[in-house]
Amino acid sequence: MPITYIGKTTHFKGKTLFEILSNLKNFGVGRLVVRSAFQRYPEPTFYIIKKVEPQMDEENKFGRVWVEKCFRGKKVPGVREVTTSYKPDFCLISKEDESYYLNYELKEPKVERILPREIPFPPLLREVLLREQKGQEGVMENELMLELHYRKHVLTNYRVADKGETPSESFRYPGLSPEFLEGIKVNYNA
Amino acid sequence: MLENFTNFRLLRQITRQIQFIRYKKRPTPARKNIWEPPAPSKYFRISPRPVIPVKEQEELKHLYDIYRTHFRALRHFFQCEYEKTTRLSIAVAEKMKEEVSEHAYLMEQNKLENERVAEIRKARRKCDMAKLDDELSQAEQSLSQLIQEERKKLDELVLKEKKMNSTYITSQTLETAIEDALDNLTTYDFAIDLNGVIYRDDKKESTYI
Numbered sequence: 001m002p003i004t005y006i007g008k009t010t011h012f013k014g015k016t017l018f019e020i021l022s023n024l025k026n027f028g029v030g031r032l033v034v035r036s037a038f039q040r041y042p043e044p045t046f047y048i049i050k051k052v053e054p055q056m057d058e059e060n061k062f063g064r065v066w067v068e069k070c071f072r073g074k075k076v077p078g079v080r081e082v083t084t085s086y087k088p089d090f091c092l093i094s095k096e097d098e099s100y101y102l103n104y105e106l107k108e109p110k111v112e113r114i115l116p117r118e119i120p121f122p123p124l125l126r127e128v129l130l131r132e133q134k135g136q137e138g139v140m141e142n143e144l145m146l147e148l149h150y151r152k153h154v155l156t157n158y159r160v161a162d163k164g165e166t167p168s169e170s171f172r173y174p175g176l177s178p179e180f181l182e183g184i185k186v187n188y189n190a
Numbered sequence: 191m192l193e194n195f196t197n198f199r200l201l202r203q204i205t206r207q208i209q210f211i212r213y214k215k216r217p218t219p220a221r222k223n224i225w226e227p228p229a230p231s232k233y234f235r236i237s238p239r240p241v242i243p244v245k246e247q248e249e250l251k252h253l254y255d256i257y258r259t260h261f262r263a264l265r266h267f268f269q270c271e272y273e274k275t276t277r278l279s280i281a282v283a284e285k286m287k288e289e290v291s292e293h294a295y296l297m298e299q300n301k302l303e304n305e306r307v308a309e310i311r312k313a314r315r316k317c318d319m320a321k322l323d324d325e326l327s328q329a330e331q332s333l334s335q336l337i338q339e340e341r342k343k344l345d346e347l348v349l350k351e352k353k354m355n356s357t358y359i360t361s362q363t364l365e366t367a368i369e370d371a372l373d374n375l376t377t378y379d380f381a382i383d384l385n386g387v388i389y390r391d392d393k394k395e396s397t398y399i
Contacts, residue, residue: 009239119260148263171256180249 011037017085020092022060027052032093032101033067035084043073044101046093050079061086073106074155113158116167118145 013036021028028049038045047067054063065085069076093101121129121144129144150160161167222229242250276282359367381389 007236119263122264125264146260146263146267148259149266150259171259180246 012087012089014089014091016061016088017065017082017090018054018060018063019088020090021049021052021065022054027054028092032098033090034093035089036091037089038071041072043106044104045071046101047082070101071155073104076154110157114161114165114168115150115158116148116169116171117161117163117165118147119171121146
């Protein structure tokens, strides 16, 4: 009889991490698991189990797991704790397939994205700042730019542009597809 | 009414009967409150997941990314501006100057006070040292006196023992001592009562007291 699912659909596919680990010898230390959410990337994304502390609750659902992470073929340095172990989204990798994950090498280094260093101020704020600085010397109108701050992470393929460097990305409206702007007039200079 | 409220039993009875209406009647279109259960006719209804076109979702995500980046930058800008007003404003700078000068003044005062106290301490220590020297010399004297007294006592003891020496039984006087003992026999077969009276063969002999 085919399985029929009832209820709201979910993006998750698999089991919770402890459903898998509690069936394995030594709580699966040394084995590989993947999250199906990250299977959408062509490069392998996986966790190597390093240390497990089960909470010994009735459903065997909770506990703490420390892993070595690999995201899109790049290894994240250090051992980190999994914060999403309760999500039913994990799959175990069989021992035959482990070599593919462990020996994967990135063929081409990704193209580095150069993000803009600064953007113009919002119009009203710019006007306010200009009025404030009217009397002061050594202030150029063109230099009035808002400096951007980006999140920092170990694995990033982007960097902030140096002074005078042209960035590869831009934050100007319109975004990806201009078809959403059909029939709408946008003042790009504003 | 208020007088009645002083009676707590009555107050409790009244408050039990009151039913508070915390929310007004639902506005139209009617919407149930979050703690109310679903209507019986809607128990088994499963609302379908909203379908968003991929392109539209990507566009929305991109726009949201831009929004977040811009707002982070703005927040940072305002934070810096605020810090400028608080840390580097003229009033703050003046206050800082005042604090620095006050600190210097206090340090000077502290130095003077330390010098004053140091002089007092020096004099006191000198006095203390003199006292200590006195005490030491006194102690030495008393110790030498004690030693002399002890020596005197020992000498006296030696003299006394030397005097006693004449009564000791030596190998030369052994024969005479034995003969003397045999001549003057003493029997220790006697009883003694609490008053020190000696009884020999049930006869009262003598008293020591």
